[in-house]
Amino acid sequence: MKRTTIFLLLLASVTCAAQQPAWLDTLDAAVKTDSRRIEQRLGHLQTGIEGIRAIVSPVGEGDPIRWVQSLPGVTTGADGTTAMYVRGGSSGNNLFSLDGVPVYGYSHILGLTTLIPTSVTESAELSKGGFNGDESNFTASHLKVVTKQPSQSRKWSAGLNNFLLSTGAEGPVGNRVSYMFSARISPLALEYKAVKDKLPRMLGGLSNFGAFVGDVYGKINVNISDISYVSASALASQDRYRFDMSHSSHETMGWNNVIGILQYHRNGDNTRLAVTASYNRYGSLQQQEKRYHSVWNQLSLSAGLTEYSLQTKLHHSWDSPFALDEGLSLRYAQFSPGQVGEMTKRTDVILATPWVQATYNIPEMLSLKAVLRGNYYHSQNMAQTSEKRGSGRIDPEFSLAAKWNINPQLAFEATFDRLVQYYHTLEGMPVGWSLDLIVPTVGNVLPEKSLQGGAGLSGHFGSHSLSVGGFYKLMNNLVYYKYSQELFSGGLAGWAQHVELGDGRSYGLETLYEYQHGDWYGRASYTLSKTTRENFPSFYDGAPFHARFDRRHMLNATLQWKGFSATMILQSGHWENGEAVTYNAYYFDHSFTSKYYSGVNNYHMPTVFRLDLGWQKTFKLGRSENTVNVGVCNVTNHFNPFMLYFDAETESWKEIALMPILPNFSWRVTF
Numbered sequence: 001m002k003r004t005t006i007f008l009l010l011l012a013s014v015t016c017a018a019q020q021p022a023w024l025d026t027l028d029a030a031v032k033t034d035s036r037r038i039e040q041r042l043g044h045l046q047t048g049i050e051g052i053r054a055i056v057s058p059v060g061e062g063d064p065i066r067w068v069q070s071l072p073g074v075t076t077g078a079d080g081t082t083a084m085y086v087r088g089g090s091s092g093n094n095l096f097s098l099d100g101v102p103v104y105g106y107s108h109i110l111g112l113t114t115l116i117p118t119s120v121t122e123s124a125e126l127s128k129g130g131f132n133g134d135e136s137n138f139t140a141s142h143l144k145v146v147t148k149q150p151s152q153s154r155k156w157s158a159g160l161n162n163f164l165l166s167t168g169a170e171g172p173v174g175n176r177v178s179y180m181f182s183a184r185i186s187p188l189a190l191e192y193k194a195v196k197d198k199l200p201r202m203l204g205g206l207s208n209f210g211a212f213v214g215d216v217y218g219k220i221n222v223n224i225s226d227i228s229y230v231s232a233s234a235l236a237s238q239d240r241y242r243f244d245m246s247h248s249s250h251e252t253m254g255w256n257n258v259i260g261i262l263q264y265h266r267n268g269d270n271t272r273l274a275v276t277a278s279y280n281r282y283g284s285l286q287q288q289e290k291r292y293h294s295v296w297n298q299l300s301l302s303a304g305l306t307e308y309s310l311q312t313k314l315h316h317s318w319d320s321p322f323a324l325d326e327g328l329s330l331r332y333a334q335f336s337p338g339q340v341g342e343m344t345k346r347t348d349v350i351l352a353t354p355w356v357q358a359t360y361n362i363p364e365m366l367s368l369k370a371v372l373r374g375n376y377y378h379s380q381n382m383a384q385t386s387e388k389r390g391s392g393r394i395d396p397e398f399s400l401a402a403k404w405n406i407n408p409q410l411a412f413e414a415t416f417d418r419l420v421q422y423y424h425t426l427e428g429m430p431v432g433w434s435l436d437l438i439v440p441t442v443g444n445v446l447p448e449k450s451l452q453g454g455a456g457l458s459g460h461f462g463s464h465s466l467s468v469g470g471f472y473k474l475m476n477n478l479v480y481y482k483y484s485q486e487l488f489s490g491g492l493a494g495w496a497q498h499v500e501l502g503d504g505r506s507y508g509l510e511t512l513y514e515y516q517h518g519d520w521y522g523r524a525s526y527t528l529s530k531t532t533r534e535n536f537p538s539f540y541d542g543a544p545f546h547a548r549f550d551r552r553h554m555l556n557a558t559l560q561w562k563g564f565s566a567t568m569i570l571q572s573g574h575w576e577n578g579e580a581v582t583y584n585a586y587y588f589d590h591s592f593t594s595k596y597y598s599g600v601n602n603y604h605m606p607t608v609f610r611l612d613l614g615w616q617k618t619f620k621l622g623r624s625e626n627t628v629n630v631g632v633c634n635v636t637n638h639f640n641p642f643m644l645y646f647d648a649e650t651e652s653w654k655e656i657a658l659m660p661i662l663p664n665f666s667w668r669v670t671f
Helices: 049-053 064-069 188-198 490-498
Strands: 002-004 039-041 044-048 094-098 121-127 141-147 155-160 165-173 177-186 208-223 228-246 249-267 271-292 295-317 322-339 345-362 366-383 388-407 410-421 423-426 437-440 448-461 464-481 499-517 520-534 553-561 564-571 580-587 590-597 608-621 624-633 641-647 652-657 662-670
Touching: 044 049, 049 064, 049 121, 064 121, 064 141, 188 208, 295 437, 322 437, 423 464, 490 499
Parallel strands: 002 652, 094 141
Antiparallel strands: 039 044, 044 121, 121 141, 155 165, 155 662, 165 177, 177 208, 208 228, 228 249, 249 271, 271 295, 295 322, 322 345, 345 366, 366 388, 388 410, 410 448, 423 437, 448 464, 464 499, 499 520, 520 553, 553 564, 564 608, 580 590, 608 624, 624 662, 641 652
């Protein structure tokens, strides 16, 4: 196996600096934004902005995904990216939401970070079990990012790091209106030109690179009265790249998001109401121009998802331990996956989810929660021929959670869930830079389902916190696109005919330890797990095999003192499910033979190890507050494999790896 290091991975590892450290159900406590400790509540792990900023991030500032990747039960996938695999689920089985609205393309800057700036973030919460009533359409986990309320004092900020230039502002407009704004742009193309001439060996086979990356966020709050307010927010992001791996290989890829959110909140003494209306547009594009077997191939693949949604949540509480929540989620979505050339086949989807949630809470003693959801799903194909074929179905879901405080220091928790997912991700195999496609449940592509249970103990002993638990999970109707190696062939227009369904199983042990005393903070998480896939007719004759990024051991540890920070990541290698075999590829008017990994457990990727060191200093300079970060990524200069890709020019597979030891610098100023 050949190794290569390219500029795209230089950008994925130049910075790994470490930094210094509504609507909630009746069991949820307020987030302690001045603490780095994680709040644990019935399958939910939550942190405030200080906890997010304390996490190592390639862009030099905290990121919710990096925080999640440091938690037990979470596999990071390829080192250095924003992919995550939770309790055996696939990457597409996770939900990422912003103020309750799904974000379908949250990856930013080639996977270095997410498109949510920390300057507008209030908290992040990961749910792995015992889900709330308003959490639906996923089967693994929900990462919920909540934005903060605009400040009542005027502020302006600016910042820069290795990959981003940013600016932002917030403040009041009169007595009832406040606003918040953020804009970021990445100088990736300029950085490439600087590195190209001075450090050409670091670019591997990359001969040219261009990029346009940026995002804009805005929010306006209007206080109607002391108990009600309206907020309107919008987010737009763009990732677009063009690069040449050789003189005979040119590629363009990109994705974009446009999200608009309108929310109404009313908080009475015994009743709370929240109504959210949203518009959500996600699109992706990849084009290839390759000289293969002396023939130029010009191929393209795009996909789009447009969703309109309305969500209502109503909470009732009385002078008793009992509380009741109910709500309704309505979605109308249009999918256009697998467009090749002029061919278009749109699928319209309606998803309605009413739910009810009952809670019983005796403070410091007992907490119980029961949730029942009912899903009505209808899909209809809208082809150019005006052919319309529709199908509808009803699927129930439920979630149960219990917590018993054995004594003031020790508690027992248990959760049990049945989940259903109607939007699927066709994960691209490691061929070039293929993008994952989001597709709907339609025809023979059934909803993915999971049934999981978890239980464990959690304790707080002065400066120490410890939780130990286990989980067991069964998955059904997991999607697998069996022609991923021909992702750019015309056959993708009929993707639904090439999806196979199978099952999965995952179980493991999760531990989380935290220590905080004075200026010292430490955290360590460890996961021991095993995840398999089986019953896929065209893959391994239906027999069990290792799931993608099934890592047996995952250890993350962080130690912080004042402005200094050290983070260590140690994860066992995973099996690449494939062996080099010959297959026929068809590109429109001609065909050729090539090699692709199609077997099981062919190549074992090595262990991932990374040690990152950082230092942060915040100081006043006149009327401004400045925060400076310096750090070193991959101090031990360890070779961390990122992915495999097929080199069309040499007709061989190569590994892409993280760059060697590299420094980081970031600076943020607020007036």
